[in-house]
Amino acid sequence: MKRTTLTLAASLLATTALAEGQELTVASWGGSYQDAQSKALFEPYEAATGNTIKQETYGGMSDVRLQVSSGQVTLDVVASGSGSAARAGAEGLLEPLDYDVIDVSNFPDAFYSEYCVGGDVFSVVPAFNTDKYGEDGPKGWADFWDTEKFPGSRAYRGTVSGALEPAMMALGVAPEDVYAELSSEEGIERALDKIRELKPNIAVFWSSGAQHAQLMKDGEVDMTTGWNGRFDNAAADGAKVSYFYDQGLLDYDCFAIPKGAPNKDLAMQFIAEISKAEYQDDLPKYITYGPTNSDAYDTGEISEEVAATLPSSPANMDMQLPISLEWYAEWEQIAAEMYQEMLTE
Template sequence: MKRTATLTLTAALLASTAMAEGEVTIASWGGSYQDAQSKALFEPAAEATGIEVKQETYGGMSDVRLQVSTGQVTLDIVASGSGSAARAGAEGLLEELDYDVIDVSNFYPTLKSTYCVGGDVFSTVYAWNTDTYGEDGPQSWADFWDVENFPGSRAYRGSVAGALEPALMADGVPMEEVYEVLSSEEGIERAIDKIRELKPNIEVFWSSGAQHAQLMKDGEVDMTTGWNGRFDNAAKDGAKVAYSFNQALLDYDCFAIPKGAPNKGTAMAFLAEISKPEYQDDLPKYITYGPTNKAAYETGEISAETAATLPSSPENAALQLPISLDWYAEWETVAAEMYQEMLTE
């Protein structure tokens, strides 16, 4: 017990000291998202702590599952969607995080869990090509499904996360009842049937944020679902794209440590560092995702104008459906199997 306490204290000191030792390998999803993480979080934290950071891209928790199951874990920290992390933690794929080391006292209370600490807040939105529809494009999921008034090609998520909720809202289910309806196989099938209805107009089932941003930059589709920050960066690069927060899915990305990570202690210290407001307040400079640390709004780095564009601002958050981690922990595996069957029909 005394040795454990000593190790915890040592890790806490590592998190706060100017120079720490060691290295970590961090895996994220590439594209403008990882570029933003690197500039706002990884690079400055590495400089401040002396921890050497190696970055990789990966395919999500399936890669972690493979590493853990084979006992060949090379990743120390992974970026994850909140739902995927909840399920991976329940499967025993992730280390429990030490919140004596990682200070989350200023975090929004829903933006951390036993196995994953929030890194940013984002929204899954519907986006449209402004050359096709102008600035006044679809304003609801029902509009996204309305191929008569909004003719044109669509792209949609190729995995179940964030795919079923829009379908039910398009089918008339009130936002506050979506997860109640989804909490049965019949409700899941109802959502999948709605996607099946739209499937003839879906040109691409996308698998990454980089992909759905590129689809809009290239004008390959007229509408797509996707992540707000990716679309904002695409627009900066010249894409003709707009989106709405109305009925969007409010979610967060987080950082987790795979079970058996080779540098677990250093990884915990590094997560403590990048959770500080002086790093999180820089993230919106590179991508329009909101910080999870509320103190980041008080440093003076995030202007009121910028705050108004972030998913976690009170005005924008009120329009959205918060993702239910409890639902994903209980139903994601079943829903994913049913969704894949629909995709392969």
């Protein structure tokens, strides 16, 4: 690791003037993802500041909603999906972030919003069993749907998030036109019909990253949609799984502050600190999610070989479709109802 605690501490004193000895409660999703956050972000923050991170796992924004509605908020910072944070912010569950405190000058615009700032970038990709297909498996969503060229069982997302876009691209819609095509009930139905076409080959509709990674590790399905970092960790554990970024869905996880957080100001400064390049350049050592701070690619910590595997590296970003939070804000509720009807047919 290039940085030292002394260097980080000096930077901290110069920029955020945090008091030592305070405690923040930070909630994430557990598993290999939270382990990576802890090693790359939380523990170095503690070493640099003298503050303590009390880590918890939680069930997502439903837990935040319960705390905020009851007036008993105990969480200071939560990890969230970008879409969940956008909806929670619109619902009044999150504090607006202070971008005078949090420096996002080196973040692409797509990786932060009013209520949430990106902590890592991941991709929804079609993963495949290398024992069955070799290393040259499906590239893009048309291949995922092609059961003649790639016979075998599939798994697919059990909720609408990231489920309709692959179907649209499998239909031949250009990535830049996907959300325009999905911006009507007729367009959503067209995507659902494409999923219905594949449904006889879908053995499992998965509900979590741990589940879709385990499906591939156990060889229970031959292909699945899912998150790139989970597949890489499964492969490191011996799973015969690989993927390509062609037509992946580019998304990000982010950090948010629940409305009424007991340590709001310290939480803001915490997010500012761990958003720096010298923290984010360590995350790929523990999980293959990319940094949101573009400067992390210039520190020397991320080699060219590693950068080639990360979803936010320029070459990989160019071949992917960024998730549209605007589309989800307008259409997700309707699309989710239609998706659940399709699942129960």
